[in-house]
Amino acid sequence: xxxxxxxxxxxxxxxxxxxxxxxxxxxxxxxxxxxxxxxxxxxxxxxxxxxxxxxxxxxxxxxxxxxxxxxxxxxxxxxxxxxxxxxxxxxxxxxxxxxxxxxxxxxxxxxxxxxxxxxxxxxxxxxxxxxxxxxxxxxxxxxxxxxxxxxxxxxxxxxxxxxxxxxxxxxxxxxxxxxxxxxxxxxxxxxxxxxxxxxxxxxxxxxxxxxxxxxxx
Numbered sequence: 078x079x080x081x082x083x084x085x086x087x088x089x090x091x092x093x094x095x096x097x098x099x100x101x102x103x104x105x106x107x108x109x110x111x112x113x114x115x116x117x118x119x120x121x122x123x124x125x126x127x128x129x130x131x132x133x134x135x136x137x138x139x140x141x142x143x144x145x146x147x148x149x150x151x152x153x154x155x156x157x158x159x160x161x162x163x164x165x166x167x168x169x170x171x172x173x174x175x176x177x178x179x180x181x182x183x184x185x186x187x188x189x190x191x192x193x194x195x196x197x198x199x200x201x202x203x204x205x206x207x208x209x210x211x212x213x214x215x216x217x218x219x220x221x222x223x224x225x226x227x228x229x230x231x232x233x234x235x236x237x238x239x240x241x242x243x244x245x246x247x248x249x250x251x252x253x254x255x256x257x258x259x260x261x262x263x264x265x266x267x268x269x270x271x272x273x274x275x276x277x278x279x280x281x282x283x284x285x286x287x288x289x290x291x292x293x294x
Contacts, residue, residue, distance in 0.1 A: 081166040091205040092155040105200045118147040125190045139177045232276035
């Protein structure tokens with residue numbers, strides 16, 4: 078998964094709406110002492126929690142885009158995204174998302190949210206958001222022992238991330254207790270939906286791994 082992949086999910090209305098720097102200043106002057114009429118505005122994207130949590134935007138634990146200055150006259154997100162290099166837009170962010178997920182509960186849904194803010198992240202106002210799916214790229218991932226998830230025939234063996242993604246999905250659906258076979262069925266459907274070719278023995282191998290992974294909980 079890349080930043081470019083997530084940007085493509087944004088609507089044209091979000092991408093082309095002009096960010097009003099003057100309105101941001103006026104809004105923040107109401108609640109922030111010594112907030113300047115000439116305060117410089119910046120644009121940045123962070124991984125955030127589900128908005129049902131009161132601290133969903135406060136705990137912006139992982140930034141995913143560079144901090145970009147917004148001209149005083151304003152700019153659209155499309156214009157600002159054009160200032161991010163192709164290297165940054167096309168870099169794989171799966172590891173960053175996985176790192177973020179390890180710090181949060183299984184019920185958490187991850188969002189990439191974009192903000193207008195002061196330099197460094199203070200006095201922010203949300204501009205748009207995109208949910209980050211649990212279904213990421215499965216290419217060249219490693220399991221908890223550092224073993225590559227791809228076999229020589231390019232078939233796939235599920236790893237801990239896949240198990241955790243399936244658990245999160247079940248918890249969000251209110252299914253706190255399901256059989257291991259049912260969990261494996263759901264995992265299979267989700268992985269195959271992303272284009273994974275599962276190994277012939279993936280089920281028996283994963284079943285043994287789950288016995289070990291489950292000891293964590």
